[in-house]
Amino acid sequence: MLRYPDDGGPIVRCTPDGDTHTRLVCEECGFIHYTNPLIVVGAVCHWRDRVLLCRRAIEPQSGLWTIPAGYLELGESCAEGAVREAREEAHADIAIEALLAIYSIPRISQVQLIHRAVLRSPDIAAGEESQEVGLFVRDEIPWDELAFPSVCWALEHDRTIGQATNFAPFTNPDGERGDFTPNSGS
Amino acid sequence: MLRYPDDGGPIVRCTPDGDTHTRLVCEECGFIHYTNPLIVVGAVCHWRDRVLLCRRAIEPQSGLWTIPAGYLELGESCAEGAVREAREEAHADIAIEALLAIYSIPRISQVQLIHRAVLRSPDIAAGEESQEVGLFVRDEIPWDELAFPSVCWALEHDRTIGQATNFAPFTNPDGERGDFTPNSGS
Numbered sequence A, B: 001m002l003r004y005p006d007d008g009g010p011i012v013r014c015t016p017d018g019d020t021h022t023r024l025v026c027e028e029c030g031f032i033h034y035t036n037p038l039i040v041v042g043a044v045c046h047w048r049d050r051v052l053l054c055r056r057a058i059e060p061q062s063g064l065w066t067i068p069a070g071y072l073e074l075g076e077s078c079a080e081g082a083v084r085e086a087r088e089e090a091h092a093d094i095a096i097e098a099l100l101a102i103y104s105i106p107r108i109s110q111v112q113l114i115h116r117a118v119l120r121s122p123d124i125a126a127g128e129e130s131q132e133v134g135l136f137v138r139d140e141i142p143w144d145e146l147a148f149p150s151v152c153w154a155l156e157h158d159r160t161i162g163q164a165t166n167f168a169p170f171t172n173p174d175g176e177r178g179d180f181t182p183n184s185g186s
Helices: A078-090 A149-161 B078-090 B149-161
Strands: A011-014 A023-026 A038-047 A050-056 A069-071 A094-105 A110-119 A130-137 B011-014 B023-026 B038-047 B050-056 B069-071 B094-105 B110-119 B130-137
Touching (some): A050 A078, A078 A094, A078 A110, A078 A130, A078 B094, A094 A149, A094 B094, A110 A149, B038 B094, B038 B149, B050 B078, B069 B078, B078 B110, B078 B130, B094 B149, B110 B149
Parallel strands (some): A038 A110, B038 B110
Antiparallel strands (some): A011 A023, A038 A050, A038 A069, A050 A130, B038 B069, B050 B130
16 A cells, blocks of 8 residues: 655654644655555446456456456546446446446445446457456356455446436445455455 | 655656556656545535535635535545544534535546535534534525535535435536636645
8 A cells, every 4th residue: 555665764653733644754854645545446337138247367366257447547537437447458348327336445445436337339358457358147147256345246236226227326235344355365 | 646755766657567557667666656546525414404614724725615525544434534524624423314426526636425414413613624614504605605616516416406315426517527716726
């Protein structure tokens, strides 16, 4: 999580004047190294009765399946980021329809904004971060090989919505904090 | 936006292998300085027919009015962050009811998650970042003295919802990017 090189000045933990949290501060220059939660954007992407999944080619959880998702970049809206991730990970051309869910994963300080989208065509292909990609009917989804709890939540929440178009987005299932499964190595 | 001290190794702009974006990379140690969008959490807080506003005591837009809002901290859920901000800025005790809106402000790389909340009591007082705080009926809201476009959007979207409890959250009004007004100095 730390974003500074080891060759800066000595870092001390203290609470700056007027602040409420302990920060990492450079003892030499007073620079405050804020570390902030990260935004993940993604989408459950539909083609008729199928959804798009990608088998991860990178850690964590390489070899397991996920929806296209990744870190929002500077200067992007959330929808723009989700469109980009689908293009990068699955060479998929998608149109965002609605915000499906907002998941908070406090342990790793992520906020995930998962959308509902439709594929403009069924032409997909594995991007650099994917081993393979596929369009799955619900019965074929590899539920035991999903990469993260939130992928499972998103697919379930997407099913719950059915054909509705105006709905409040879901949040974490009751009591769930989204921590990795024990085999994740994280 | 940059999070590193000036006394690290020389920084170069390049695209790391397998990446799609230009990053700032330390030429000596290869450390990649990612800069990511920030999450702002806040709430439109109701006490009967009134909403809570805070007059800012800090820049930008010191002296103008806002809803309680601020950067999400590490380890918090979005709702927890919104509750904390109301406590810090207005000594207000609030209960989150729903997600009202998600605004993307790409120019400053912010994603704002604005909730709807109720005050558990009308006892409020200015926190360290507020000059004063108040509970306003709609006709008394100082529309010409709101600090940011998104404060105006949130108050209008909150009014639109009325008493509904299950609704899709709003996003930016059509075509609006949330750029600061010319007098903001930002």
